[in-house]
Amino acid sequence: MKPIAVVSLCFFIAASARSDEAQDRLNVIRYGTETEIAALIESLKKDPSYEDDNLDTELARIAQTTRNRRIVAGALSFFGGRGKGDLEEKAVAIIENRADEPQDAVIAAIEYVGKIKSPGAASVLKDVIDDGASDVLGPAIRALGGVADSGGSGEADEIAEFLIDLYTNRDPGAGNNATLLNALGEAKSGKAVLFLTGIVNDAGQSSSLRIAALDALSKIGDDAGLDAILGAVSASEPTVRTAAVAALAPFSGQRVDEAILGNFRDPVFRARAAAAKAAGERKLSAAIPYLKYRAEKDEARIVREESIRALGAIGNGEATNALDALFSEPKNPDYVRLPAAEALLNTNADAYVQQVIDAMDDARQKHRTTLYNGFLSLLSKTKSGKLESLAGRFFASGSAVEKSAALDMTLNNRFAAFTEEVRALANQKNNALAKKAQNVLEKL
Numbered sequence: 515m516k517p518i519a520v521v522s523l524c525f526f527i528a529a530s531a532r533s534d535e536a537q538d539r540l541n542v543i544r545y546g547t548e549t550e551i552a553a554l555i556e557s558l559k560k561d562p563s564y565e566d567d568n569l570d571t572e573l574a575r576i577a578q579t580t581r582n583r584r585i586v587a588g589a590l591s592f593f594g595g596r597g598k599g600d601l602e603e604k605a606v607a608i609i610e611n612r613a614d615e616p617q618d619a620v621i622a623a624i625e626y627v628g629k630i631k632s633p634g635a636a637s638v639l640k641d642v643i644d645d646g647a648s649d650v651l652g653p654a655i656r657a658l659g660g661v662a663d664s665g666g667s668g669e670a671d672e673i674a675e676f677l678i679d680l681y682t683n684r685d686p687g688a689g690n691n692a693t694l695l696n697a698l699g700e701a702k703s704g705k706a707v708l709f710l711t712g713i714v715n716d717a718g719q720s721s722s723l724r725i726a727a728l729d730a731l732s733k734i735g736d737d738a739g740l741d742a743i744l745g746a747v748s749a750s751e752p753t754v755r756t757a758a759v760a761a762l763a764p765f766s767g768q769r770v771d772e773a774i775l776g777n778f779r780d781p782v783f784r785a786r787a788a789a790a791k792a793a794g795e796r797k798l799s800a801a802i803p804y805l806k807y808r809a810e811k812d813e814a815r816i817v818r819e820e821s822i823r824a825l826g827a828i829g830n831g832e833a834t835n836a837l838d839a840l841f842s843e844p845k846n847p848d849y850v851r852l853p854a855a856e857a858l859l860n861t862n863a864d865a866y867v868q869q870v871i872d873a874m875d876d877a878r879q880k881h882r883t884t885l886y887n888g889f890l891s892l893l894s895k896t897k898s899g900k901l902e903s904l905a906g907r908f909f910a911s912g913s914a915v916e917k918s919a920a921l922d923m924t925l926n927n928r929f930a931a932f933t934e935e936v937r938a939l940a941n942q943k944n945n946a947l948a949k950k951a952q953n954v955l956e957k958l
Contacts, residue, residue: 536566543572548584551576555588559595574600583615587622594622594629602632609638612650621653628657636661636669640676643686652690655680659697674703681709692726699730707734711742717749724749725757732761740765747773752782759788763795771798778804783814790817794824802828806836809850819853826857834861841873852888863898871904890915894922902929909935914947921947925954933958 542554555573558564570593577589578601586608593601605623612620624642627635639661642654655677662673680686681694695713698706713719713727728746731739743765746758759777762770774796777789790808793801802825809821822840825833840846841854855873858866874889893901901923908920909932917939924932936958939951 536569539566539569540572543569543576548582551585552588555592559592570598570600577601578604583619587619590619590622590626594626597630599630599632601626602630602634606632606635606638609635609642612642617649621650624650624653624657628653628660631660631663633661633669636673643680648687651686652693655686655690655693655697656700659700662697662701662703670701670703671705674698674701674705677701678706678709692722695723695726695730699733702734704734704736704738707731707736707738710734711739714739714742714746721751721753724751724754728754728757728761732764735764737765740770744769744773747777752780752785755780756782756785756788759785759792762792766796771796771800774798775801775804778808783812783817786812786817787814787820790820790824794820794827797828799828799830799832802830802832802836805833809836809840809854815849818850822850822853822857826853826860829861834858837861838866842869844876848882848885848888851885852892855889856892859892859896859898863896864900867893867896867898867900887915890919894919895926896923897926899927901927902931905929905932906935909939918947918950921950921954925957928958930958 539554539558542550546554558569573589574593577586580586586604590601590605593599605626608615608619608623609627615623624639627639636658639654639658642650643658658673658677662670677694677698681691686694695710698710710727710731714724714731716724724746728743731743743758743761746754746761749755749758755777759774762773774789774792775798777785778801780786780789786808790801790805792798793805805821805824805828809818809825812818812821822837825837837854837857841851841858843851846854851873855866855870859870870889870893874886874893877883877886877889893904905920905923905927908916912920920932921936921939923929924936933955936951936954940948940955942948942951
């Protein structure tokens with residue numbers, strides 16, 4: 515049989531299997547029990563490759579018509595997690611008729627409208643909050659912040675004023691205060707900045723509320739909140755300092771850069787880690803010497819890892835040289851060499867693939883299994899034509915794990931020369947490897 519015919523046959527078999535699976539799922543939605551449908555929804559949530567408009571349509575139809583609260587709640591959670599508005603009218607109707615609906619369905623509907631940022635749900639969410647029912651108050655506040663971001667600035671300002679009034683004059687309860695501040699951040703209204711800075715600047719407030727206010731100011735990104743954030747960088751509470759550095763991300767200017775660099779000297783490791791992350795987000799070249807030192811010397815692993823990631827994000831010549839030195843030093847721990855190698859591959863895969871392959875082979879010879887598997891995992895996700903020889907080596911004589919990596923390399927880089935090798939794996943008895951090979955054949 516000619517190779518093209520073989521590939522066509524494999525494609526037909528794989529497509530047929532997918533068709534059978536899709537039909538089985540449809541049958542569960544149409545004829546299954548509550549338990550079966552709920553189990554299917556949970557499995558679909560965990561499937562990153564799921565995409566089936568026909569099944570979505572059928573599931574939405576069932577959710578619109580059934581009175582089974584478990585199915586309705588599951589469907590709302592499923593569509594909300596994917597940001598799909600198929601059940602918007604159903605969700606709003608459930609909230610409006612909440613007195614006659616089971617509480618779990620009401621909460622699922624509230625969370626759903628917040629996740630899809632339903633602009634038409636603001637009014638009914640305010641009604642829920644005004645009712646003051648404690649079991650749904652927190653979800654309603656959170657959702658109101660989400661829908662505010664979907665409307666125009668006028669609606670966002672109105673919702674911000676509503677939430678501030680709730681906090682100031684009506685007491686949503688201590689358990690909901692941080693939720694309300696987070697909702698103000700999601701609303702992204704400048705009307706909330708003065709209120710939030712007041713909380714940040716109040717040393718008598720709890721750390722948790724000051725941190726929530728800092729996060730909200732960062733999400734809003736209004737320069738009017740910058741002074742309060744900079745002031746919190748030197749707060750006495752380490753958690754507040756850490757949150758303040760993280761909150762600087764959307765802001766710019768010399769004062770911001772100096773605050774980030776200053777936090778590399780903080781005695782609390784989480785504050786140093788926040789400084790490293792902020793430096794990477796801003797591609798702050800002035801931070802490279804600090805990042806290099808922290809990556810080499812810091813006593814906290816998280817600081818070293820964040821510093822390496824930041825060097826990769828900056829990605830200029832000086833940062834790349836620092837990463838190369840960290841990766842190439844065999845005495846460095848695995849948790850330093852592996853992220854350094856990953857950053858190098860992300861920066862310039864063709865330039866560093868062979869170095870990583872050599873390091874991987876060296877790790878195998880020295881029986882450093884964790885390091886070997888780490889390098890193998892990195893290479894299996896890398897796009898570079900220079901991986902073709904390694905993939906060929908693994909197809910010829912590799913273990914099951916190495917053959918699986920070769921399949922990844924083949925798919926990522928479209929190595930059509932290995933079609934026969936992939937087909938051979940698809941016909942093996944190793945079900946996991948065979949299934950993966952069939953998938954690669956189809957996508958090639």
